[in-house]
Amino acid sequence: MLFRHSTEMATQQNQNMRGGKGTVTVKHVLNPNELFGNGRLFAQLTVPPGASVGLHKHEGEAETYLVLQGQGRYHNNDESYDIAAGDMARVDDGDSHGIENTGDTPLVLIGLILFSHSKAN
Amino acid sequence: MLFRHSTEMATQQNQNMRGGKGTVTVKHVLNPNELFGNGRLFAQLTVPPGASVGLHKHEGEAETYLVLQGQGRYHNNDESYDIAAGDMARVDDGDSHGIENTGDTPLVLIGLILFSHSKAN
Numbered sequence: 386m387l388f389r390h391s392t393e394m395a396t397q398q399n400q401n402m403r404g405g406k407g408t409v410t411v412k413h414v415l416n417p418n419e420l421f422g423n424g425r426l427f428a429q430l431t432v433p434p435g436a437s438v439g440l441h442k443h444e445g446e447a448e449t450y451l452v453l454q455g456q457g458r459y460h461n462n463d464e465s466y467d468i469a470a471g472d473m474a475r476v477d478d479g480d481s482h483g484i485e486n487t488g489d490t491p492l493v494l495i496g497l498i499l500f501s502h503s504k505a506n
Numbered sequence: 507m508l509f510r511h512s513t514e515m516a517t518q519q520n521q522n523m524r525g526g527k528g529t530v531t532v533k534h535v536l537n538p539n540e541l542f543g544n545g546r547l548f549a550q551l552t553v554p555p556g557a558s559v560g561l562h563k564h565e566g567e568a569e570t571y572l573v574l575q576g577q578g579r580y581h582n583n584d585e586s587y588d589i590a591a592g593d594m595a596r597v598d599d600g601d602s603h604g605i606e607n608t609g610d611t612p613l614v615l616i617g618l619i620l621f622s623h624s625k626a627n
Binding site for chain 1 (some may be wrong): 510511536542544545548550559564568570572578580591593594597601603618622
């Protein structure tokens with residue numbers, strides 16, 4: 386089994402993540418090598434007020450954001466949507482997405498990147 | 507893209523889940539057919555005070571719990587651990603796990619089941 390307290394998870398401070406603003410904290414719930422080849426990210430992201438993850442493209446994979454706390458604006462290609470705690474948004478393979486914190490509290494979300502072409506096919 | 511508000515996610519009320527106590531709510535962030543064959547569950551589970559998910563075995567897959575709120579006791583085979591918001595625990599392929607809410611507030615967690623044998627191998 387694996388068991389980790391929050392403080393034991395690998396954590397990165399990403400400045401201007403994907404061309405976004407401010408510093409986004411990425412805390413890895415599972416490390417990429419613990420995903421059995423199914424994907425490459427299962428992490429909690431914290432986006433401070435005013436900060437963002439810039440628009441970026443996913444190829445061969447799809448990323449799901451699940452918002453745990455706060456509110457923001459989610460961008461998918463040239464569209465955007467208000468997003469808040471409890472909402473999920475998944476970008477499709479080949480499309481681009483990003484997210485910005487438009488509130489005055491931290492925007493906390495789960496990011497899950499799974500490979501979009503099942504190795505079973 | 508996929509975008510869903512919390513109220514639009516498929517939700518189940520599971521009585522005596524896996525032989526546990528009380529009723530556990532399972533809200534599917536992604537439905538099983540949206541996981542591209544990489545796994546079979548990405549959901550938020552809510553375990554009320556006094557309730558539990560009974561000890562159950564995983565085969566051909568591994569499940570990670572990430573605790574979002576509350577506190578409880580995590581069981582893995584014949585061992586058990588206190589678990590609280592921010593902690594993660596993953597059961598290995600072939601092992602058994604369960605979780606009980608030992609606090610007086612809801613125990614809320616993410617459950618992610620990925621297949622343990624990468625289809626790439």
